[in-house]
Amino acid sequence: MKTLLGGWEISGIVTAETGAPINIGLSGNTVCSIVPNCYVRPNESGTPHNPHTQAEWFDTSIYSAPACATGADCWGNTPKNSVWGPGRDNWNVSLFKNFVLSESRGSNLQFRAEFFNVWNHTQWEADGLNNGISNNLGSSNFGQITQAYDPRTIHLALKLYF
Numbered sequence: 770m771k772t773l774l775g776g777w778e779i780s781g782i783v784t785a786e787t788g789a790p791i792n793i794g795l796s797g798n799t800v801c802s803i804v805p806n807c808y809v810r811p812n813e814s815g816t817p818h819n820p821h822t823q824a825e826w827f828d829t830s831i832y833s834a835p836a837c838a839t840g841a842d843c844w845g846n847t848p849k850n851s852v853w854g855p856g857r858d859n860w861n862v863s864l865f866k867n868f869v870l871s872e873s874r875g876s877n878l879q880f881r882a883e884f885f886n887v888w889n890h891t892q893w894e895a896d897g898l899n900n901g902i903s904n905n906l907g908s909s910n911f912g913q914i915t916q917a918y919d920p921r922t923i924h925l926a927l928k929l930y931f
Contacts, residue, residue: 776867777864778864779863779864780862780863781860781861781862781863783858783860783861784857784859784861785858786856786857786858787856788853789853789854789895789896790849790850791851791853791902791904792808792810792849792850792904793810793832793851793904793905793906794808794810794905795809795811795834795835795845795905795906795907796905796906796907796908809835809844809845810844810845810846810847810849811832811833811906812832812833812835812836812845812847813845813847813848813851814831814833817831819852821855823913824913825912825913826854826902826912828912829911829912832847832906832911852904854895854896854901855892855893855895855914857892857893857894857918858892859885859886859892859918860884860887860888861884861885861886861887862884862887863881863882864881864882864883865880865882866879866880867879876930877930878929878930879926879928879930880925880927881924881925881926882924882925882926883923883924883925884922884923885922885923885924886918886920886921886922887921889920889921891917891920892917893916893917893918894917895914895916900916901914901916902915903915
């Protein structure tokens with residue numbers, strides 16, 4: 770019984786991250802089409818309710834294209850990094866045990882089970898470079914999460930030491 774149930778080892782890595790800041794931009798031709806190294810933002814009006822779903826991570830109804838009546842109006846009033854992407858908590862766990870085959874020779878058999886995203890919950894992917902979330906007003910999927918991290922993955926292994 771001790772051989773089967775005793776001597777198990779466990780290790781793991783927990784990653785807990787807050788969401789990255791996301792800039793809201795504009796699609797299509799803007800003043801940045803002729804001015805290099807610039808970033809045009811839309812106008813923001815109202816108070817966002819930010820539903821935090823895959824279909825609508827942030828409140829898209831408060832954004833509108835700038836009127837461009839004057840040069841200053843072309844840049845929009847949305848603050849930089851005004852929206853935060855989804856956070857992440859990921860649990861990777863490894864469970865293993867060595868079964869001694871011969872003490873005199875030092876040989877054993879190691880069984881290992883590794884679980885990546887052990888709780889198998891969806892983790893939306895959106896980094897500070899706006900990968901994984903549509904952040905440009907005018908795009909067909911504006912405000913939607915477009916990527917997720919991998920679901921649970923399980924690796925089982927046997928290793929013979931001799």
